[in-house]
Amino acid sequence: MSRCGELTAIVLDVGPSMSTKLPSGSSHLQSAVKAIDYFIRHKILHSKKDEVALITFGDNDTDNQISPDLDMLRYVENEIEPGDVPADFIDALIVGMDCLVTSSSGKKGAKKLFLFTDAASPVNDSSLDDINKGINLHSIDLRIIGVGIDEEDEEEIGIHKSLTDVQQSNIKIIKTIIEAVNGETYSFKSALELLTQFRKRQIKPTATFRGCLNIADLKIPVFLYIEEKREPRPRLEKLSALVDLDVKDGNSAKVDREVTYHRLNDDDTEVPSDRRIKGYKYGRTIVPWEKIHEQNLTLNEEKGLSVICFTNANNVPRHHFIDSLICVLPANDDEHAARAIACLLKALEETNSVAIVRYVFRLKAAPKIGMIFQGSVKGNKGLYYVSLPFREDIRPYEFASLTNNPLATFNKEQQQAAENLVRSMDLMKGLIDEDGDEVEAYDLSYTFNPCIQMFYQCVNHRALHPHDPLPELDPIVANHINPSELILKRSSEAQDTFKRSFDLREKAVKGKKTASQMFSVDDSALKRSKLTLEKTDSFSMANLMQKKVTQVGSTTPVEDFLALISEKTSDNLMTVSEQLMSRIQDFVDLYTGGDVSRFTNMIQVLRKELTFANPMIFNSFLRRLVAELKQHMAQRKIFWDELKQHNLTLISSSESAASDVSQLEADKFLEEQESSLSNNSQSGAVDEEEDLLDEL
Numbered sequence: 001m002s003r004c005g006e007l008t009a010i011v012l013d014v015g016p017s018m019s020t021k022l023p024s025g026s027s028h029l030q031s032a033v034k035a036i037d038y039f040i041r042h043k044i045l046h047s048k049k050d051e052v053a054l055i056t057f058g059d060n061d062t063d064n065q066i067s068p069d070l071d072m073l074r075y076v077e078n079e080i081e082p083g084d085v086p087a088d089f090i091d092a093l094i095v096g097m098d099c100l101v102t103s104s105s106g107k108k109g110a111k112k113l114f115l116f117t118d119a120a121s122p123v124n125d126s127s128l129d130d131i132n133k134g135i136n137l138h139s140i141d142l143r144i145i146g147v148g149i150d151e152e153d154e155e156e157i158g159i160h161k162s163l164t165d166v167q168q169s170n171i172k173i174i175k176t177i178i179e180a181v182n183g184e185t186y187s188f189k190s191a192l193e194l195l196t197q198f199r200k201r202q203i204k205p206t207a208t209f210r211g212c213l214n215i216a217d218l219k220i221p222v223f224l225y226i227e228e229k230r231e232p233r234p235r236l237e238k239l240s241a242l243v244d245l246d247v248k249d250g251n252s253a254k255v256d257r258e259v260t261y262h263r264l265n266d267d268d269t270e271v272p273s274d275r276r277i278k279g280y281k282y283g284r285t286i287v288p289w290e291k292i293h294e295q296n297l298t299l300n301e302e303k304g305l306s307v308i309c310f311t312n313a314n315n316v317p318r319h320h321f322i323d324s325l326i327c328v329l330p331a332n333d334d335e336h337a338a339r340a341i342a343c344l345l346k347a348l349e350e351t352n353s354v355a356i357v358r359y360v361f362r363l364k365a366a367p368k369i370g371m372i373f374q375g376s377v378k379g380n381k382g383l384y385y386v387s388l389p390f391r392e393d394i395r396p397y398e399f400a401s402l403t404n405n406p407l408a409t410f411n412k413e414q415q416q417a418a419e420n421l422v423r424s425m426d427l428m429k430g431l432i433d434e435d436g437d438e439v440e441a442y443d444l445s446y447t448f449n450p451c452i453q454m455f456y457q458c459v460n461h462r463a464l465h466p467h468d469p470l471p472e473l474d475p476i477v478a479n480h481i482n483p484s485e486l487i488l489k490r491s492s493e494a495q496d497t498f499k500r501s502f503d504l505r506e507k508a509v510k511g512k513k514t515a516s517q518m519f520s521v522d523d524s525a526l527k528r529s530k531l532t533l534e535k536t537d538s539f540s541m542a543n544l545m546q547k548k549v550t551q552v553g554s555t556t557p558v559e560d561f562l563a564l565i566s567e568k569t570s571d572n573l574m575t576v577s578e579q580l581m582s583r584i585q586d587f588v589d590l591y592t593g594g595d596v597s598r599f600t601n602m603i604q605v606l607r608k609e610l611t612f613a614n615p616m617i618f619n620s621f622l623r624r625l626v627a628e629l630k631q632h633m634a635q636r637k638i639f640w641d642e643l644k645q646h647n648l649t650l651i652s653s654s655e656s657a658a659s660d661v662s663q664l665e666a667d668k669f670l671e672e673q674e675s676s677l678s679n680n681s682q683s684g685a686v687d688e689e690e691d692l693l694d695e696l
Contacts, residue, residue, distance in 0.1 A: 005049030007104050008112045009096040010036055014080060015058030015087035017120035028147065029082060031188040032116040035145070037076050043068040045456055053099045057092040058121075059083025070463055077464065086121035089170070093177075094127065097134050104138070112141045116188075119146055119170035128173070132180040142183035144174055145191040208326070209361050213341075213372075214306040220340045221331035222305065224361075224385065227377075228325040233451050265593045284585055301360045301367050305385075308356045308369075316354055316371055316388070323387035328372060345383055348374045359385065417494070417501040424491035430484045441484045453477045552579035554586065558601050565609060573613055580606050581621050588628070588639060600642050607648065615651035615659040622650060626673055644670055 018029040036054070043050050052068040054076070093115060100111045113135070135142055147167065163171070178185055186194070209224035239245065239253040246252035261276060263269045278294065279286045289297070330337035348354065355372040370387045402408045430441020450473060457477075458470045549563040557580060564576040584602045610618040626643070629636045642648070652666035653659045 005047055005051065006110045006112065007051050007100055007107070008043075008114065009053045009055060009099045010039070010114045011055045011057065011089075011092045011096040011116070012036065012080070013058050013087045013089060013092070013115075013117035014056050014083040015118075015121055016082065016084055017118050018058070018087075019082035028118050028188055029080075031192050032145070033076060033080055035188075035192045036116070037073065040068050040073050040076060041460055044070075044073065045459070051103060053096075053103065055092065055096055055099065056080065056083075057089070057095070058085055058087030073464065087117065088121060088123045089115060089117045089119060090123045090125060090127060090131070090173075092117075093131055097131065097138075097140060100140060101134070101138055110141065111138060112143065115142070115144045115146075116191075117144070117146050119167050119174065120164065122166055123170060123173065125173055128177065132177060135181040135183075140181075142178070142181050143186065144178065144183065145186045145188060146171075146174065147188065209303075209305065209359075210331075211303055211305060213328070213357075214304060216307075218340075220344075221334050221337045222341070223329050223331055224305075225327045225329065226324050227327045227384065230324075231449065231452065233449075233455055263592060284589055286589070298364060299367065300364055303360050303363050303365070304358075305360075306358045307372075308358055310348075310351075310353050310355050313352050313354045313373065320388050321371075321386045322389055322393070323368075326385040328383040328385050341383060345374050345381060348372075348383075349381075356388075357385070359387070414501045417498045421491065421494040421498045424494040425483070425487050429490075430487045432486065441487060442480070447480045448477060450477045450481055552576055552583055554583055557583040557598070558605050561602075561605060561609075573609065574617070577606060577610060577614075577617065584625070588625070588636065591636075591639075596638055596642055599639060600646055600648075603643070603648050604646065607651065611651050611656050612658075615656045615661075619650045619659065619661055622648075630673065 012032060014029060018032070019027050021027055040052060040054075043052055047068075050068065052072070054072060059081070093113070096113050096115070100113060104111055134140075147163070174185065177183065205225055207223040208226055209222075211222065212219040213222045214220075238255055238257075240255050241253075243253050261271045263271060277288050277290050279288045281287075328341070330341045344355075357370050357372055359368045359370050360366075361368075368387050369390060370385050372383055372385050374381060375384045376382075400407075427442060428440050429438040431439050433439045454473050454477065457474060461468065461471050549560045552560045552564065561576055561580045565573050580602060584599065584606070587599050587602070606621075607618055626640075629640050633640065647670075649669045650661045650666040651659050652661050652663040654663045
């Protein structure tokens, strides 16, 4: 028997009485259609494996729709018309039950039968026993929505007085069926409220870990299930806009992504997979890592959940809980495991302790450190696991304390104002229910993510109305993350008192200008801008849109350096000079070919600015750079040639009094380096000849 989703048959009465206008201006048929519309939308979005059959009765041209899709949704919204034939809901129930039994043949899944009717037409009740036996035999969940059925609904009590004799007789038959099959009944209003509620994606409970909880040599078989996890917004798939999209074929416009890698050279040469390796930038050096050794980067851990120690629950702060909440259960049908877990739960509760554990959810996965603690959900106690951070996961930010901070002192009146504000905005008294009682305002069971619900709302609208503008966010969803009107009204006085207790003003930010200051231009500014334009001989919208420079980047290092040193502070010059030196070093280390004029420009600008500011820093940097070029002369000769061609040597004492390098030493610096380089190359050649002779 194959496993499938839920099987649902919706039987809708479209007889003449269902379309009768009510004092509210709508009809029972309109309410039923609206409820069915929301139900089918939910099935399409969240229950793609479920099957739905829509059966109408009370008209001559009965058209039964199968499977929840856009065609069924369009049929419900646009094609259901009032009928003119008396509707026998007993016969309709038989048809719906037969549809479920036939569709479920060879399938394993829950079966539900919905009947929408006002029970205004005479029925033949001779087959009631067969209906009751069939529903019970096939485990069909029956739910009947109609007029005068829900006796707990105050509006239904008033309607019940105006029912016809036929309706009252039929309602008795409906109640007899419901009692025999243990079904449920709803009024049109309550059914509409239930079916139009926002829904979430149904997730089948699947164990993320099946193994043993190890306590020393003791092994307890357990299953782990994710209890809470951040739900991401559904993704939009990438499709081709160059072909005609077949909405019923998901692969008609499907595209595949292919990633290629190219060298940063003039030819843009593609690098095949067998010629690529990975690397890590270790300081200024790239450490290559071949694919064959990449497996050494990961720990070959065995799957398991092991207790490291136990500690008092107060030793683990709440703010250290990270990742998802996971429920720890004993393995299915394992009596000994259940007894051991129950005893461990009781012990943790009595001692107010938690278990610190090491968790590896699958073979070769990264180990996690976590905590198993006892908790209670809806009155049911159990064990739960939550991950704890390693030292690398904690960001050691140090902020000023609010308790011992002299800037954060307050008086008793201010403290009382804050306490009154907290009490007046109490969550547990944020709404008024139907009985007039104050209830919780933001129950998590009915608080939905507005981003996800907005996505579903727009998808539904775009599917049915592809050319219409998208709708605004439903106000009901928007209210899920906004204070309730009752809370705001009740806390208005406390808010005013709190506001008066603190002199809260918007602090003016230094350096910001108003619009008039920003766009006003004086004569001196015009002169400066004119000189700048003449000097640079370039003006574009890109210059106007350019963001403020905060550091020397790799794209325009010279321009960034000049912009930053314009602030004219010695500390700033030293900082940005070090950044430019890093850019020079990066350019040399990562060079793969092409123009090296950027290297020359960076050296020239750095030398010019440090000549009078701090020539010792430049001379030290140039010595280090030249020493590195000599070590890798085969790959770095082009940079050596640039230094010689532009005579980029040390800063001498004749150029700057702060330099300890004589003019003669500066003039001979590059020559001496070149002569030592040639000597090394000659000795290297002699050594090579001797090696060849030895081989001969």
